[in-house]
Amino acid sequence: MKNETSQDDAQVTVGRAWRLEWRALRLCWRLRPAWFVATVGDALMKAALPYATIWFSARLIDELAGARDPARLRMWVLLILAVGAALGLAAAVFARWRDAEDEAMELVARQQVTADKLSTVDFPILDDQRTSDVVAHILQSDRMAGKGLRNVTLTFGRALPGIFQITGGAALSVGLFTSPVPGTPDAGWLVALNHPMAGAALFALLIADVALSSLCYAKSSMVWFRFDDMGRFGNRVFRSFGLLFRDRRRALDLRMYRQYERVALPFWKTNNTFGVHAKSYRMITRVMGPLAALSAGVSALPVGVIYAFVCLKAWGGAFGVGAVTQYVGAITTMFAGVHTVLNQAGEIRANGPFLQRLFAFLDTPNTMYQGTLTTEKRSDREYDVEFRDVSFRYPGAPEGVWALRHANVKFRVGSRLAVVGENGSGKTTFIKLLCRLYDPTEGQILLNGIDVRKYRYDEYMRIFAVVFQDFRLLALPLGQNVAGSASYDPALAARCLRDADFGERFASLPHGLDTFLYRELDPDGVEISGGEAQKIAIARALYRDAPFIVLDEPTAALDPVAEAEIYERFDRIALDRTAVYISHRLSSCRFCDEVAVFDHGRIVQTGTHDQLVADRSGKYYELWHAQAQYYA
Structure with a gap:
């Protein structure tokens, strides 16, 4: 997985770019098929309406220039109105449907695809800074230049009308080449327009012009990739x-x-980067701008050539004035479609490196072993967890740098374990391994005597409720934050809040459990303090009702008195749960059955608070008295 623009990105071939585009379209179809139906219908209506108008108008002009039969004139007028109204209504319906689907697809293309992948990758991949860089690069390229999956939907939506324009234009312009100039003396040199080479020359000229215009457009679009890193x-x-x-x-x-x-x-x-004196600005004004202007200028030339060819054949008597309207409109629209399709082909080529980056991320494989055993449902909560000679080194860490080394500990069911140590001693790593966010580099973690890797991952994680040090609450109603779900048991949520010492604040909230936290989504939302947020997070852990509950410094924002009250209360409400506390304040250890002291990635002491504090040579004694002096 790469986090920077690379030579491999820049060297995406045309064939690979098209394969990536096709894969992206299949992905979009799988995620939102209704968008395809709406887009195709909208493109078809947009192409059909002008061609229907061109064809019926040509018939009306022919009648006006010829017999001027009132009945036939009335018929053509009524048909123009009826067909125009029907196609206009259908076009409006499809346009509205497509607008709605475009909004939904934009969310899918810009957010859902990466969000879905991030929610399913192994935690070590998610926790890797390189993953964060790659995702940021993907999203920023999309927002800045519209490149990536969103560009695929835009290209598809723009190319389809062009394809229908080509099809309809070809059907309505056949007569331009099959209607000969009569071989009369008045026709003179115009008879040469009947020669097949005249039509071939016209097509060759138009195709060359459109190809040059599209080439300029594609070169202009490719500048976005050179601009990508600077723009990011x-x-x-x-x-x-x-x-x-x-x-x-x-x-x-x-x-x-x-x-x-x-x-x-x-x-x-x-x-x-976006200032008028920036290198990127000069790149746009000196390279992208002139190329885009040249593309637009060259694309206007075919109109004059088409008018000249059609008018010359009409002057020679090949067809009437009504046909002139039809052929000029049809072939002009057809080559506008060719121009559109070729431009979008250039977009596909330019978008290739961005899609390659996206799919490199989406193809990142999970490597953590996924077991199949189910965790036994025990009403007595007697789950036996043991660390057996566990060592762990973070991915990418230098050789010999271990976050945890030779950890051995066994949890007593229903006990209270305190994990203490200085910053960087391995406490949080220990919790990540316990919850199987990471797997050990060496050793084993056992649940009821079986390696935890053999259990189903989702079921194993359900036996833990954790309040992490850097937890986050959502700007949603309080009840949903406690339950971690849109649907929940209100009575249980309220009880958990009271158990977490949030009862008094809860009673003052204007809408109870329906009160929004913060004001991002509701102007009447409540702002809560850091200590209140931690109490809500503890209530969320209680609501889960898991047999293991882990508090990773959840009281850091509370004063020592409030912290002591939380631990005393929690010790009562934890009941038969096995509880693990991580705290810098060693006063919490008084409530625990056992204390594990970490130092430089190793468990250097275990025992009760009284036993450890009595050992004057131990690390715990050093930590305890370093804090006690501030309270003496």
Whole structure:
């Protein structure tokens, strides 16, 4: 998986670009088939309406230039109105349907595909910074230049009308080449237009013109790939600093230290990729702009050539004035379709590197072993978990740098285990391994004597409820945050909030469990403090009712008194659950049956609080008295 533009990206061949486009279209069809139906119908109606108007108008003009029969004139007028109204109504219906489907497909193309992949990849892949970089690159390329999967839907939507224009135009312009100029003395040299080479020359000239125009368009579009890295950096600068003054969370620092005008604004001005003096701007104005202008100018030339050829044949007597209207309209529209299709072919070529990057990410394989055993449903919650000589090194870490080394510990059912140690000692890594977010590099983790890798992954994870140190709540109703679901048991959610010491605040909320947290989605939402958020997160863990509950420093935002109250209360409500506490404040260890002391990735001590604090040579004694001096 790559996180930067590479030579491989730039060397996507035309054939590979088309294969990637075809794969992307199949993906879009699988995700939203209704969008295809709406798009095809809309394109068909858009092509049919002008051609129907051209054909019926030609018949009406012929009648006006000929017999002028009132009955036939009335018939043609009524047909023009009826067909125009029917096709116009159908076009409006399909256009409205397609607009709605485009909105849905835009969400699918820009968000759902990457979100679906991120939700299913192994956690080690998700936790890898390279994955974050790749996804950011994919999304920024889409937002900046419209490249990637979204470009596939746009190209398809633009090319289809062109294909229908070519088909309809070819059908209505056959007579232009099959209607000969009469061999009369008045025709003179115009009889030469009957020769097959005249029509072939006309087509060759038009095709050459359209091909040149499309080539210029494709070259112009390819500049986007050269601009991609510069534009990506520019977007990051803008997102970081351009709207900094709107970030309420930074308002205090910005005001106190004048960070916006003194730091952010100068950096933004110096690194503004989209400024008129930037290299990227020169690339657009000196390369992309002239090529696009040349493409537009060249594409206008065929109109004059078509008018000249049709009018000359009409002057020679090959057909009447009504046919002139039909042929000029038909062949002009047909070559406009050819121009559109060739332009979109150039878009497909230019979009190839972006699709290759997307599919390289989507094809990233999961490597964690997925077992098939089901975890036994036990009403007594007696799940025996053991770490047996477990060592772990993070992917990409230097050789010999271990996050955890030779860890041996066995959880007693229904016990309270405190995990303590300095920052970087391996505590959070220990929890990630316990929950099987990662697998051990060496050793085994056993559940009821069986390697946890042999269990079904989803079932194994259900026996844990975790409050991580960097947990997040959603800007959704309180009840949904507690349950982790749109549907939930209100009575249970309310009880869990009270058990987590959120009862008093809960009673004051205007809409109870239906109260929105924060104000992103509801102007009446409530802003909660860090301590209140942690209580809600603990309530969420209680709601899950898992046999193992893990608190990874969940009380960091609380004062020591509030923390002690939380732990005392939690010790009562945990009941027969096996609980694991991680905390920097060692006062929590008083409530635990056992304490595991981590230091530089190893478990260096185990025992009760009283046993460990009595060992003056141990790490726990050092940590305990380092904190105790601040409370003495």
